[in-house]
Amino acid sequence: MSDAFLSLDTISKRFSPKITLGDRIALKLGASVDTRSVHAVEQVSLTVRKGETLGLVGESGCGKSTLGRIAAGILEPTEGNATLENKPLMEEGRKATLRVQTVFQDPFASLDPRMRIGDIIAEGPIVHGLTTKNEAPSYVKGWMERVGLDPSFVDRYPHQFSGGQRQRVAIARALAMQPDLLICDEPVASLDVSIQAQIINVFLKLREELKITCVFISHDLGVIRHVSNRVAVMYLGRIVEIGETETVYQNPKHPYTQALLDSVPKLVLEDDTLVEFTAISGEIPSPLDPPKGCSFNPRCDHVMERCLREVPGLIPVDGEQEAACFLNQKEETE
Amino acid sequence: MTEPILEVTDLCTHFFTQDGVVKAVDGVSFSLKPGQILGLVGESGSGKTVTGFSLLGLVDPPGRIVSGSVKLAGEDMAKLSQKQLRQLRGRRISMVFQDPMMTLNPVLTVGEQIDLAIRAHNKMNKTQARELATAALTRVGIPDAETRLDSYPHEFSGGMRQRVAVAIAMIHSPDIIVADEPTTALDVSIQAQILHEMRNLARESGTALIWISHDLATVSSLAERLMVMYAGKIVEEGPTAAVLRNPRHPYTQGLLNSLPAMAEPGHPLQQISGSTPSLLALPPGCPFAQRCPNAQSACEEEVPLVQEGESAYRCHFPIGGTA
Numbered sequence: 001m002s003d004a005f006l007s008l009d010t011i012s013k014r015f016s017p018k019i020t021l022g023d024r025i026a027l028k029l030g031a032s033v034d035t036r037s038v039h040a041v042e043q044v045s046l047t048v049r050k051g052e053t054l055g056l057v058g059e060s061g062c063g064k065s066t067l068g069r070i071a072a073g074i075l076e077p078t079e080g081n082a083t084l085e086n087k088p089l090m091e092e093g094r095k096a097t098l099r100v101q102t103v104f105q106d107p108f109a110s111l112d113p114r115m116r117i118g119d120i121i122a123e124g125p126i127v128h129g130l131t132t133k134n135e136a137p138s139y140v141k142g143w144m145e146r147v148g149l150d151p152s153f154v155d156r157y158p159h160q161f162s163g164g165q166r167q168r169v170a171i172a173r174a175l176a177m178q179p180d181l182l183i184c185d186e187p188v189a190s191l192d193v194s195i196q197a198q199i200i201n202v203f204l205k206l207r208e209e210l211k212i213t214c215v216f217i218s219h220d221l222g223v224i225r226h227v228s229n230r231v232a233v234m235y236l237g238r239i240v241e242i243g244e245t246e247t248v249y250q251n252p253k254h255p256y257t258q259a260l261l262d263s264v265p266k267l268v269l270e271d272d273t274l275v276e277f278t279a280i281s282g283e284i285p286s287p288l289d290p291p292k293g294c295s296f297n298p299r300c301d302h303v304m305e306r307c308l309r310e311v312p313g314l315i316p317v318d319g320e321q322e323a324a325c326f327l328n329q330k331e332e333t334e
Numbered sequence: 335m336t337e338p339i340l341e342v343t344d345l346c347t348h349f350f351t352q353d354g355v356v357k358a359v360d361g362v363s364f365s366l367k368p369g370q371i372l373g374l375v376g377e378s379g380s381g382k383t384v385t386g387f388s389l390l391g392l393v394d395p396p397g398r399i400v401s402g403s404v405k406l407a408g409e410d411m412a413k414l415s416q417k418q419l420r421q422l423r424g425r426r427i428s429m430v431f432q433d434p435m436m437t438l439n440p441v442l443t444v445g446e447q448i449d450l451a452i453r454a455h456n457k458m459n460k461t462q463a464r465e466l467a468t469a470a471l472t473r474v475g476i477p478d479a480e481t482r483l484d485s486y487p488h489e490f491s492g493g494m495r496q497r498v499a500v501a502i503a504m505i506h507s508p509d510i511i512v513a514d515e516p517t518t519a520l521d522v523s524i525q526a527q528i529l530h531e532m533r534n535l536a537r538e539s540g541t542a543l544i545w546i547s548h549d550l551a552t553v554s555s556l557a558e559r560l561m562v563m564y565a566g567k568i569v570e571e572g573p574t575a576a577v578l579r580n581p582r583h584p585y586t587q588g589l590l591n592s593l594p595a596m597a598e599p600g601h602p603l604q605q606i607s608g609s610t611p612s613l614l615a616l617p618p619g620c621p622f623a624q625r626c627p628n629a630q631s632a633c634e635e636e637v638p639l640v641q642e643g644e645s646a647y648r649c650h651f652p653i654g655g656t657a
Contacts, residue, residue, distance in 0.1 A: 059521035060492075162609050192377035192548060192610075197592035197603040204602055219521065226594035226603070245599065263526040265551040267595060269579045275555035277533075279526035283491055 004047035005213050006071060006089075006100075006181055011080035013041040013066050036288045040066040041077070042237040045314075048181070053207065053214040055228030055245060057221060059260075061284060063237040065185055068217045072102045072183045084181070098128050101174035105186035107166035111158040117169050118154035124177045143172040146209075147202050164195035168202060175206060185217045200227060221264050225249055230320070233257045236287060236295040239314065243321030253323035256280075256296045294325070302327055337408075338365035339509045339542055340389070340427075345402035347381075347388045356613045358384040358397070360566035366510065371536060371543040373557030373574060375550060375589070379610050381566040382546045386512040389544070390429055391419045407509065425455045428503040432515040434495035438487040444471075444498050445483030451502045470501040474531050493524030500532060507539045514546045529556060550589060554578055562586045565611060565621035572645025582645070582652040585622045620649070628653075 016037035023033045041063045048054045048071075056064045069075040070082055073089045082089040084099060104110040111120055121143055122136040131139040141151040147168040158166055167187060174182060184203070188196040204227065207214060218224050224231055225245055232242040233254065241254040252258045259280040268275055282299040285291050291298055294307040306326055314322040315329050347359040358381045366372055376382045387393050389404055391411060404411045406426060411419065431437045439447055448467040449460070458466075464483065471479035474497040487495055496516060503511050513532065517525040533556060536543050547553050553560060553574065560574040562585065570583040581587040590596060591604035608625040617623060623633040628651045637648045640656075 059523065164609060193550075193589055193592045194377060194606040195609065197594075197605040198607075200594065201602045201605055204600070221522070222594040226597065226599050260523060263522045265525075265529070265549070265555045267551045267578065267590075267593070268554040269575055271573065271575045277526040277530035277555070279530055280523040283493060283524070284521075 003049050005050040005085060006048040006215075007083045007086075008044060008046040008067075008071065009081045009083070011041055011044045011046075011067070011070055011077045011082060012039070013063075013070060013075065014039055014078045034288075038287045039237050039290055040287060041070065042290075043080070044234075044237075044239050045080075046232060046239065046242070048213060048215060050213055051211055052229045053216055053227055055224035055231040056215060056217045056234060057219065057224045057231060057260075058234035059219060059284060061236075061287060062234040063287075064217045064219075064234050067234070068102070068183050068185045068215060071181075071215055072100050074102070098177060099179055100181045100183065101177050101179035102183040102185060103167070103170050103174050103187045105189050107163055107170050107190070108158075110170055111166060111173075113158055116155050116157060117161070120158070120169060121173050121176050124173065128177065130176070130178060139176070140172075143176045146175070146206060147172045148198070162195075163191055164198060167191065167199050171199075171202060171206070175210065175212075179212070181213045181215070183215045183217070186219070187216075188223060189218065189220065196223070203227065221249075221261065233260070236285065236290055238295060238311075238324065240296065240325070241321070241323040242314065243317075243323075244319075247318070247321050251318075251321075253317045253321060253328055254296075254325045255300050255302055255327070257323070259299075336367050339368050339407055340366040341403075341405040341408075342389070343403050343405075345385070345388055345404060346400045347384050347393055347397060348400050349397040351396055351614075354614045357566050357616065358613060359388060361402070362563075362566075362568055363402075364561060364568070364571070366542045366544065368509065368542055369536060369540045370559065371533070371545060371557045373553035373560045374544060374546045374563060375548060375553055375560065376563035377548055377589075377610060379565075379613065380563045381613075382563050383514055385563070386429065386514050386544065386546055389510075389512055390423055390427060392429075421455070424451060424503075424508070425506045426508050427510045427512070428506075428508045430496075430499050430503045430511060430513040430516045432518055434492060434499050434519070435487075437499055438495060440487055443484050443486055444490070448483070448498075448502055448505065451505055455506055466505070470505050471498070473504070473535065474498075474501045475527065476501075491524075493520050493527065496520060496524075496528060497531070500528065500535075504535055504539070504541070508541060510542045510544065511536075512544045512546070515548070516545075517552065518547070518549070525552070532556075550578065550593065551595075562589070565613060565616060567621065567648060568639075568646075569622065569649070570645070570647040572643075577645060580654070582642070582647040582654065583622075583649045584626045584628055584653060587653055588625075 014037040027033050058064045070077050076090055118140050121140045125131045126133060126136055144151045149168050188199050216227050228245050231245045231248050232239050235256050241248060241257045252261055262278045280299050293309050294312055297303045297307045312324045312326050314324050316322050317328050343363050345359055345362045349356040349358055362385055374382045388399055445467055449463045452463045452466055467483055468479045476482055476497055517528050545557055557574050560577050561568050561571040564585050570577060570586045588606040597603050606625050611621055619634040620637045623629040632650045637650055639646050639648050
């Protein structure tokens, strides 16, 4: 697509154990040393368009955070290219950090406990010349107000804030760099529902004001539905379905997406209704040892012989919706 | 009417810290019938976990149950010695904790831990205990249970570990299981499995469940009765669907409205302003008054629990007006 802003092209990321000299000797002697690598992300191609919010959803260990870190230029992919407006992300180096910022899940871990929050927010913009030391206080004040923090808290330390306020600081720190792309990695996962709503509202408001492009990573299907224009569902390192958020939610085409949507508990408002919990059978396979063929095949109800041999690629289903499942191909050829 | 298995009356658990008295649980009353599933929802710091701990007599200093009673099948647990309590725990009342990483002993195999739980209350030899343990693991859906008994907790995934914890809690078919956020750390697909199994187990053995959670959707699909807790007090309770359909307390309403499912995608969510007050310096009267859209001067006074059919709420100005 020509309007691609961030483009990921057949990205793979594997984490391999470091083989030390000791391990090598042990291997020679016939001892068993685990040299398998974790396939965190496998051949993911993805584009994020200017101004949109792409939701990245999946269960723990599916590789969504790794993919987010690659998109942010924090991790280098083992294979494939990440480009930001047709320029390679990693080569851009410092310029890329200016343009892509990340809000992390845990606001306790992502803020330096020994820095005052004014300094936390101002540090990046001063280094990159977005503001000067003299102008920094008013610059910081502006961003604090935008995320709904009282500017008089500027000299406080992170531990003096609640989780929700800390996440506001993290958002202010990211946005004060005036990025073009914001990666939000589970920004509301550790928050209570009422605080979660506040942070989502801050996010929605600033996205509108700043016309910012976002990748929003979450395991919470409800949150993703609320904030994203398009959604990509990940399973074991691969994207299994992608499309307009509402289309995917209303008419999921991959058995995993269907099962995932079914297993989310819904709010029950009628008396005496007995909700059957539909669970996906089995467990997520280990990314150290992914199954042959389609990675969902051990848990899939529609598994065919072909699924055990071949890895399905993303197949266009309907307009923009694509799903990595042979079921959709079958319909087409018949 | 069946007799309630558990009766909690005016339970107060306070923590005497250096900074002052934290009233973590402040006047909680409820009763539970055999086989009933009760949902206890609230945000972090609302006192729901301490309520659960109090039921099992697990509150550690500086915390203490200062008043109120917990009666298990008519017997006042406060009058029991530590030794007698130990005989109750695990056999009559047991608990499943949030984090299965912390609750299983990493240096014992799963089988050894289940064996300990079994033989703490039953006299039987190792072979019989092993058979019982295998059956318990099979019951919670762990495949190949016999061999998995010899695995260590780290060889299990999070969902499997939580199932082991559930299996241990279920072993003596207790009267009550207190489940404290048992699925919060788990993925949705695994959560559905645990919910399914716990409900079945509860139904088959007549075990009553207290399901502590912050997730309204999960509780609404599981629990018959719902209690909403805020700053140590029950602010609203009643049949789950009725309470959620027609919340009377502004806090319950606020919690519901904060759910992304309650708004059009992309539109701002209705939010509760502010954050939970510090339990060290609670305002007099209604603890929610500072965040409440309907608060008036009367809210600075103590709010009584208003009974209304099967439900009750603690508010001077309930949504929909007073009856």
